[in-house]
Amino acid sequence: xxxxxxxxxxxxxxxxxxxxxxxxxWALPLAYAxxxxxxxxxxxxxxxxxAPLTLENFVKAWQAAPFARYFxxxxxxxxxxxxxxxxxxxxxxxxxxxxxFFGREVAFLLVLVQLMIMPDVLIVENYRTxxxxxxxxxxxxIGLPYMASAFGIFLLRQTFKTVPKELDEAARxxxxxxxxxxWKVYVPLAKPVYIAYALVSVSYHWNNFxxxxxxxxxxxxxxxxxxxxxxxSGDQGVDWSIITAATLMTxxxxxxxxLLFQRQFVQSFMRAGIR
Amino acid sequence: MKTxxxxxxxxxxxxxxxxxxxxxxxxxxxxxxxxxxxxxxxSTARPNRPPLFVGLENYATMAQDPVFxxxxxxNIWFAVGTIPASIVLALVMALWVNSKIAxxxxxxxSYFTPTVLPxxxxxxxxxxxxxxxxxxxxxxxxxxxLPSHNWLGSRDTALACLIVVTVWKEAGFFMIFNxxxxxxxxxxxxxxxxxxxxxxxxxxxxVTFPLLMPTTLFILINAVINSFRLVDHIVVMTKGGPxxxxxxxxxxxxxxxxxxxxSTYAAALTxxxxxxxxxxxxxxxxxxxxxxxxx
Numbered sequence: 098x099x100x101x102x103x104x105x106x107x108x109x110x111x112x113x114x115x116x117x118x119x120x121x122x123w124a125l126p127l128a129y130a131x132x133x134x135x136x137x138x139x140x141x142x143x144x145x146x147x148a149p150l151t152l153e154n155f156v157k158a159w160q161a162a163p164f165a166r167y168f169x170x171x172x173x174x175x176x177x178x179x180x181x182x183x184x185x186x187x188x189x190x191x192x193x194x195x196x197x198f199f200g201r202e203v204a205f206l207l208v209l210v211q212l213m214i215m216p217d218v219l220i221v222e223n224y225r226t227x228x229x230x231x232x233x234x235x236x237x238x239i240g241l242p243y244m245a246s247a248f249g250i251f252l253l254r255q256t257f258k259t260v261p262k263e264l265d266e267a268a269r270x271x272x273x274x275x276x277x278x279x280w281k282v283y284v285p286l287a288k289p290v291y292i293a294y295a296l297v298s299v300s301y302h303w304n305n306f307x308x309x310x311x312x313x314x315x316x317x318x319x320x321x322x323x324x325x326x327x328x329x330s331g332d333q334g335v336d337w338s339i340i341t342a343a344t345l346m347t348x349x350x351x352x353x354x355x356l357l358f359q360r361q362f363v364q365s366f367m368r369a370g371i372r
Numbered sequence: 373m374k375t376x377x378x379x380x381x382x383x384x385x386x387x388x389x390x391x392x393x394x395x396x397x398x399x400x401x402x403x404x405x406x407x408x409x410x411x412x413x414x415s416t417a418r419p420n421r422p423p424l425f426v427g428l429e430n431y432a433t434m435a436q437d438p439v440f441x442x443x444x445x446x447n448i449w450f451a452v453g454t455i456p457a458s459i460v461l462a463l464v465m466a467l468w469v470n471s472k473i474a475x476x477x478x479x480x481x482s483y484f485t486p487t488v489l490p491x492x493x494x495x496x497x498x499x500x501x502x503x504x505x506x507x508x509x510x511x512x513x514x515x516x517x518l519p520s521h522n523w524l525g526s527r528d529t530a531l532a533c534l535i536v537v538t539v540w541k542e543a544g545f546f547m548i549f550n551x552x553x554x555x556x557x558x559x560x561x562x563x564x565x566x567x568x569x570x571x572x573x574x575x576x577x578x579v580t581f582p583l584l585m586p587t588t589l590f591i592l593i594n595a596v597i598n599s600f601r602l603v604d605h606i607v608v609m610t611k612g613g614p615x616x617x618x619x620x621x622x623x624x625x626x627x628x629x630x631x632x633x634x635s636t637y638a639a640a641l642t643x644x645x646x647x648x649x650x651x652x653x654x655x656x657x658x659x660x661x662x663x664x665x666x667x
Contacts, residue, residue: 103471104572116468117475119461120482123540127485129508130497142506189393198386204394211401213653217601218622218645221629221638222404222411245396275385304490306604307622311630322492326608329496337500348493355488356481363484366545367552 134345138338154342158328161339163316164346167324174236174309174320175302179295181244186294189245190253191279195265211247220311227312238312239320243302249294252369256287293365303351321347405646412640416633423636430640440641442616443624446531450620451599453535454542459591461543463584466550467576483544491541495608498537499524502609530610530618537605542598546591553587554580596652600645621645 104112133141134155140148158164192198193205216223219242227238260283268278284291306322313319319327325347329340345352355362412430414423434440469480486494501508502523510520523529557580565575603623606612612619612627619627622645629638 108572112468113473116473116479119465120475120479123486123544124482125508126494126497126501126540127489129501133500142508142511185393185396188389192386192389196382196386196389198383198390201386204390207402208393208397210405211397213597213649214401214405214646215597215601216400218625218642218649219401219404219408220626221635221642222407223400224629225407225635226399226404241396242400245393245400247397250393275389300488304492306490306492307607307626310607311626322490322604325490325496326492329608337503340496341500344493344496348489351488351490352485355485359481362488363480363548363551366487366548 130341134342141338154338158339158343162328167321171320178240182246186249189250193254194257208247216242239309256290293368296365297369408639408642414636416636443619443621447620454538455595457539458542462546465547470554486541487545491604495605527617
């Protein structure tokens with residue numbers, strides 16, 4: 098017997114139809130982009146099944162702007178941010194979870210402030226800071242405001258708190274110091290949380306746009322999202338097939354990773370959301 | 373901790389571990405928040421004119437600035453348009469892909485995919501979709517014999533177009549949280565309700581929905597923050613136009629700060645945004661504390 102949550106009979110058929118219509122609607126824009134990018138531009142709005150497939154739009158886009166450099170920049174940016182976040186958040190989360198230090202509650206509240214006031218809204222002052230530090234237009238300037246992540250600290254603190262104290266004490270008895278205990282006991286136990294956090298962080302920073310747009314202004318530091326915007330708003334005339342190809346190119350790696358590791362992605366976003 | 377040195381070492385170790393993160397947080401969250409307030413009381417430095425203390429002048433300018441009020445109104449409409457729609461859709465989607473519906477894997481994929489795409493890419497795709505004359509939308513409306521319409525270029529439809537894009541991008545993301553909560557629900561609840569002869573709607577209203585309340589609160593907070601934080605699609609699709617009908621608060625801050633380079637007025641505008649975010653944080657906790665059912 099199915100529970101009361103399951104629809105029956107006509108309702109079931111109607112709801113299946115509804116779910117599929119919504120699914121089609123949700124897939125439509127991306128399907129449309131894929132169609133346009135893989136066909137010659139005269140077919141960009143003519144949907145004939147015999148239209149020839151082509152990769153020429155991708156070749157043209159790749160040649161028209163320094164996308165190779167943008168890919169390198171984005172990869173560096175995402176990797177730097179993630180590495181810094183993992184180290185900083187692990188240390189801070191360990192402190193909050195297992196050290197009853199002076200001012201801990203106040204410090205924790207001050208950390209949580211960042212969940213409400215994200216770096217994304219402090220663009221004006223953070224730009225001034227970067228300018229004073231003399232690091233405008235560098236990959237470091239894009240990454241710095243995000244490296245100490247309140248979300249990461251919170252997530253790891255919750256996880257570290259569930260580690261049995263006995264394990265901690267056992268490691269201490271064997272003569273391990275604080276950092277050794279962290280590395281040998283806590284970090285391995287939190288592995289699924291690290292994977293979840295890493296996926297969320299990489300997706301976020303691969304896609305981030307406004308702040309990188311503000312602090313960068315040269316090919317040397319521009320990430321893909323900003324590069325795409327510069328390219329598609331350029332004055333080479335609007336050729337939608339090429340712009341769409343460039344658009345798919347920038348989202349490509351993440352999209353492919355998502356399609357391959359769908360389950361991990363969905364579970365990571367779930368895990369990161371339950372706090 | 374039983375290490376030698378006793379209590380003092382706990383304080384030292386704790387703070388040392390926290391220090392690297394604390395330095396960055398103070399530099400890029402707390403300091404800029406305070407500096408925003410401070411700078412909002414000064415005039416913007418110009419090549420031959422140093423910044424001057426002007427008191428509340430920036431705020432007085434703001435009160436007289438029609439674009440500011442319009443951005444604020446736009447933002448409220450944007451929030452009203454995106455938040456309830458994405459919350460309801462996220463709930464319906466989650467209920468569907470959590471039931472034994474045919475093709476549920478594909479549906480889940482379709483609903484969730486917009487989440488992993490960059491907003492800027494999404495905006496480009498939708499820009500093409502909305503293009504007057506030959507975009508997909510126009511192709512469909514022309515099939516029904518409707519006249520051509522400049523969707524993003526017209527004052528009446530531009531903001532609605534952006535709302536649609538945002539809901540499309542966000543609903544699948546929020547669905548995930550509902551799905552996680554639904555999967556944690558004990559099947560015994562359904563069995564018990566079935567024995568009692570509870571109908572589907574009754575079961576949803578009295579069991580499922582109350583159990584989803586904490587998740588809905590979480591989604592609501594995120595949706596509210598997003599409605600004040602996400603402006604990527606505006607940069608690509610409308611640049612705030614036509615006639616500022618799609619200028620949201622953060623986009624206006626970006627315009628003032630980085631196109632007109634009036635950083636102290638931008639600071640005053642940022643204070644409004646920060647105040648709104650703080651008020652919403654408090655309001656949501658006060659309001660929901662009484663109503664949310666915690667497991």
